[in-house]
Amino acid sequence: MNKNLIILAQLAGMFIISLLFGGCSGQFSNAFDAKDIKPMTVHIEASMDIEGLPAPDELNVTLQNYTENLTLTGTVGSDGTVTIPGVIPGLYNINITGKTEVEGDATYYLNGSVVNYPVVNEDETLRIPVQAMVAGKLIFKEIYYCGSKTAKGTSYFRDQFYELYNNTESTIYLDKLYFADLNPTTATAKLPTWPEEDGDKYVYAIDIWQFPGNGTDYPLKPGESCVVSQFGANHKLAIYNPNSPVDCSSSEFEFNCNNPSIPDQRAIDMKFTFRNGLSSNTLKQYLTSVFGGAYVIFKVPDGVTYDPVNDKSLSTVDLSNTYSTLYAKIPVNYILDAVEAVQNESMITAKRIPGRLDQGITYVGQTYIGVSVARKLVGYREDGNPIFLDTNNSTDDFERGLTPQLRRYNTKMPSWNPTLKK
Amino acid sequence: MKYINKILALAVLWSIPTIVTAQKGKEAGQNTPAALELQKTGYLWMYTDNAAGLQLDYPVSFTKVDLGYETQSGDFKKPQQGKNVENILFNAEGSTFLQSIYLWGSFKYSRQNIDEAGFNASLIDPYRGMPYYTVDTLQSNWNNQYYTLQMKGATKQLWNFVSFGLDLQYQTASGAKQRDPRSENQQYAIKVKPGVVFSISPKHHIGFNLQYSNYKEQSNMENTNSYVNQNYYLLYGLGKSVEKIGSGRFTEYSANTLGSGLQYNYSGRTKVLWDANYSMKVEDLKENSTSPKNDGTTRDGIFTTNLRLVTNPEKAYSSYIYLGYQDRRISGIEYLTTWNSSTTNTGWVTQYKGVRSKYKTQIASAQYELVKNRGNEYFWEFGALLNYTKQRDKYLLPESRMESERLEYGVNGKVNIALSDRQIKRLLVETSATYNNGMSGKYQYGGQHSEYLTVSDLMQNEFNYSQADYAHFNLSATYSQQLNEEYKSNLFIKGSFTYDKAYNYEYNHRSLLNFSIGYQF
Numbered sequence: 001m002n003k004n005l006i007i008l009a010q011l012a013g014m015f016i017i018s019l020l021f022g023g024c025s026g027q028f029s030n031a032f033d034a035k036d037i038k039p040m041t042v043h044i045e046a047s048m049d050i051e052g053l054p055a056p057d058e059l060n061v062t063l064q065n066y067t068e069n070l071t072l073t074g075t076v077g078s079d080g081t082v083t084i085p086g087v088i089p090g091l092y093n094i095n096i097t098g099k100t101e102v103e104g105d106a107t108y109y110l111n112g113s114v115v116n117y118p119v120v121n122e123d124e125t126l127r128i129p130v131q132a133m134v135a136g137k138l139i140f141k142e143i144y145y146c147g148s149k150t151a152k153g154t155s156y157f158r159d160q161f162y163e164l165y166n167n168t169e170s171t172i173y174l175d176k177l178y179f180a181d182l183n184p185t186t187a188t189a190k191l192p193t194w195p196e197e198d199g200d201k202y203v204y205a206i207d208i209w210q211f212p213g214n215g216t217d218y219p220l221k222p223g224e225s226c227v228v229s230q231f232g233a234n235h236k237l238a239i240y241n242p243n244s245p246v247d248c249s250s251s252e253f254e255f256n257c258n259n260p261s262i263p264d265q266r267a268i269d270m271k272f273t274f275r276n277g278l279s280s281n282t283l284k285q286y287l288t289s290v291f292g293g294a295y296v297i298f299k300v301p302d303g304v305t306y307d308p309v310n311d312k313s314l315s316t317v318d319l320s321n322t323y324s325t326l327y328a329k330i331p332v333n334y335i336l337d338a339v340e341a342v343q344n345e346s347m348i349t350a351k352r353i354p355g356r357l358d359q360g361i362t363y364v365g366q367t368y369i370g371v372s373v374a375r376k377l378v379g380y381r382e383d384g385n386p387i388f389l390d391t392n393n394s395t396d397d398f399e400r401g402l403t404p405q406l407r408r409y410n411t412k413m414p415s416w417n418p419t420l421k422k
Numbered sequence: 423m424k425y426i427n428k429i430l431a432l433a434v435l436w437s438i439p440t441i442v443t444a445q446k447g448k449e450a451g452q453n454t455p456a457a458l459e460l461q462k463t464g465y466l467w468m469y470t471d472n473a474a475g476l477q478l479d480y481p482v483s484f485t486k487v488d489l490g491y492e493t494q495s496g497d498f499k500k501p502q503q504g505k506n507v508e509n510i511l512f513n514a515e516g517s518t519f520l521q522s523i524y525l526w527g528s529f530k531y532s533r534q535n536i537d538e539a540g541f542n543a544s545l546i547d548p549y550r551g552m553p554y555y556t557v558d559t560l561q562s563n564w565n566n567q568y569y570t571l572q573m574k575g576a577t578k579q580l581w582n583f584v585s586f587g588l589d590l591q592y593q594t595a596s597g598a599k600q601r602d603p604r605s606e607n608q609q610y611a612i613k614v615k616p617g618v619v620f621s622i623s624p625k626h627h628i629g630f631n632l633q634y635s636n637y638k639e640q641s642n643m644e645n646t647n648s649y650v651n652q653n654y655y656l657l658y659g660l661g662k663s664v665e666k667i668g669s670g671r672f673t674e675y676s677a678n679t680l681g682s683g684l685q686y687n688y689s690g691r692t693k694v695l696w697d698a699n700y701s702m703k704v705e706d707l708k709e710n711s712t713s714p715k716n717d718g719t720t721r722d723g724i725f726t727t728n729l730r731l732v733t734n735p736e737k738a739y740s741s742y743i744y745l746g747y748q749d750r751r752i753s754g755i756e757y758l759t760t761w762n763s764s765t766t767n768t769g770w771v772t773q774y775k776g777v778r779s780k781y782k783t784q785i786a787s788a789q790y791e792l793v794k795n796r797g798n799e800y801f802w803e804f805g806a807l808l809n810y811t812k813q814r815d816k817y818l819l820p821e822s823r824m825e826s827e828r829l830e831y832g833v834n835g836k837v838n839i840a841l842s843d844r845q846i847k848r849l850l851v852e853t854s855a856t857y858n859n860g861m862s863g864k865y866q867y868g869g870q871h872s873e874y875l876t877v878s879d880l881m882q883n884e885f886n887y888s889q890a891d892y893a894h895f896n897l898s899a900t901y902s903q904q905l906n907e908e909y910k911s912n913l914f915i916k917g918s919f920t921y922d923k924a925y926n927y928e929y930n931h932r933s934l935l936n937f938s939i940g941y942q943f
Binding site: 024027028030031032033034035036037038039067068069070088089090091116118120153154155189190191291320343344345346365366367368 | 775819870
């Protein structure tokens with residue numbers, strides 16, 4: 001009987017000791033630290049960096065929280081600040097937008113933004129720098145990236161294309177412009193770590209292609225579109241995918257990789273420029289993520305040499321891992337247009353492109369469903385040329401889930417299109 | 423130490439369907455199903471969390487094993503329940519005395535096939551009080567297995583004053599969803615409840631016990647068809663969700679529970695036992711196995727108090743009265759995390775945590791049974807029950823509410839027909855009828871994306887079910903007899919049919935059919 005008592009007492013003692021010093025104490029402490037959620041007040045200060053430009057009539061502030069589907073707005077006061085109450089604690093994309101014009105010159109979009117900013121402290125003041133970007137330029141008009149399904153249910157992704165459009169009233173030359181897709185290939189909350197000294201001056205590309213030409217070979221007149229296809233073929237043919245929604249055989253350009261399985265088409269070949277520190281194309285095919293990539297068109301200023309292959313200061317590795325893959329740095333002020341496509345609406349928290357290039361995201365929500373995103377039409381010029389919405393915010397600027405169509409809204413084909421030549 | 427070996431050996435023995443004969447201590451007069459049922463109905467301490475008082479119930483030694491099959495079907499169900507459910511059940515239960523220590527053990531195994539269950543892609547049991555999990559909108563089958571091993575032990579009264587006891591339970595389960603995004607789940611729980619009872623006098627006893635349990639569940643989602651990415655939702659309570667696309671995610675739930683209980687027992691002509699218990703469980707959800715990210719935590723506090731009375735157990739007529747109350751409050755905590763990609767401290771950083779939702783359930787129960795005794799069995803039983811359930815769930819910001827009140831009342835009767843005294847042949851017929859009334863309720867969703875199916879389908883149908891009035895009927899029959907007149911052991915065969923008829927335009931009915939065969943001795 002005494003032995004029974006000793007055994008049970010030992011068990012009880014072990015139990016009590018484990019209670020006192022067990023790992024559950026930390027878990028309980030963490031749980032009981034949490035208090036009931038309460039809305040907060042945020043103070044925002046716009047720090048203007050628009051030297052030489054007139055002050056805008058109005059600066060609007062938007063706080064956007066995707067998880068809560070919450071959008072709060074305010075207007076910056078004359079003192080450069082705005083106070084927004086009733087903010088649910090969360091991660092917010094905060095954008096400051098405005099517009100200013102220089103008479104006889106251009107319209108400038110003003111933008112300052114922070115992405116995924118944690119609003120967690122009551123009465124916090126957030127200082128956001130505001131910069132200017134020239135409006136009305138060469139823009140992405142339609143992007144088809146998600147691919148389609150074959151009749152057998154397999155995935156087909158050769159029918160990707162990117163349509164550019166001259167949204168201005170002046171001719172734009174495509175010669176020597178660049179097309180790039182940025183890292184990460186697919187939106188992720190675990191963003192890369194770039195060199196601290198880079199600040200916010202660059203975006204980082206996985207692949208860069210260049211439009212060929214000597215400077216005036218490929219003019220894009222007002223109202224004209226240029227289609228760049230992964231593979232400039234009629235994808236509806238039986239040898240490809242009759243279920244594909246597009247015929248890309250009238251494309252102006254294609255990403256030719258000299259693969260016999262993907263034979264060179266009539267479209268003009270883009271020039272491969274950069275991938276992992278090399279200028280020689282070892283790819284058998286070039287495709288961007290069917291979940292949605294981050295795409296940019298950029299122009300190197302006259303007189304400036306841009307060579308991320310040989311100029312090591314123009315490339316870097318991702319410092320968050322040990323891989324040696326090199327990414328090309330693209331100065332933000334070279335960018336003509338940027339569009340960020342993601343898997344779905346929830347990935348607003350995983351933006352790759354800085355807010356001043358693209359404040360928002362666009363998406364189709366699935367892969368291999370044969371739909372595209374297309375910029376919204378806002379009207380027509382006197383000459384009948386379409387004008388497309390360009391607020392530097394893909395969330396607002398693009399319609400989603402459309403059947404892909406080359407030259408939607410009857411935008412014109414440039415005269416140098418290869419299919420127009422006999 | 424030899425006693426520890428005996429204890430462990432018995433624990434292993436309960437895990438296999440072997441015959442364990444009673445060794446010492448009081449044995450049952452007859453081992454008919456009604457006799458065993460009557461004996462267990464008279465136990466008071468067995469239904470508390472304090473094993474130390476088991477010997478105050480004057481238990482008998484017995485062993486019972488049974489193998490059963492049940493099938494359930496019908497459209498009157500919650501959205502996450504299967505349209506059809508099949509179970510294979512094996513149960514083994516027994517008790518004995520080792521010297522002066524009373525030991526009771528139980529082993530349960532069930533194999534479950536669930537057809538066409540919706541809105542669950544990551545939990546074996548989506549109704550266990552965890553609001554944070556992953557769902558999809560496709561109907562899917564699940565295959566689940568459950569193992570539960572439990573043992574209670576109690577010393578005799580020492581120095582005529584104190585007795586000690588220990589309640590151990592180990593439970594493990596596995597589950598597999600059969601459709602993309604499919605999930606493989608592994609779950610285990612271990613519970614330890616040491617207790618002590620002080621006998622102030624031969625009639626008055628006060629008990630106290632502690633409780634600790636540890637729980638873990640892992641869910642690993644994937645797509646078998648990698649060409650098709652699936653839409654799924656991360657749930658955060660009352661319909662609030664975030665839509666995702668892909669193959670799902672890895673989640674790990676880990677919980678610890680601390681609790682205690684207090685008991686008072688009066689053993690006179692009328693036996694009374696009152697107990698009160700409180701436990702607090704904290705459960706964390708972490709997402710991603712390689713870089714764990716806090717996704718939710720619950721604080722789950724349960725308070726229960728019960729009063730049991732047994733009058734005149736030795737007389738021709740006995741009464742059994744049960745009154746109970748339970749109050750459960752869960753606070754749901756959500757996290758704001760950001761990714762820190764610095765080389766020195768890579769990982770998810772918690773920027774904020776706060777209570778975003780609260781769930782409150784109160785249940786009051788009353789039950790009365792009048793028994794006509796016959797030897798160590800009963801001849802007939804007649805009873806009535808009343809249950810009241812009130813639920814108040816709230817998502818704090820932006821506010822959403824789901825509230826309901828239900829009242830259940832009904833009667834039951836049993837008759838133990840003596841077919842023959844030769845081989846003690848018995849036919850035990852049971853029937854019950856209750857009515858469930860959805861008294862009141864509301865569901866108001868004030869959050870984002872009210873068009874999501876998690877709101878318009880899942881939560882709305884959960885609410886509709888909670889409001890549905892329905893009648894519940896049960897009829898069962900158990901035939902038992904001795905296999906050999908020289909031994910008291912009994913073979914029994916039981917069939918049971920349960921039918922729920924809904925009085926609601928959304929639903930029709932649900933039925934449950936159960937067959938089992940068993941042996942007790």
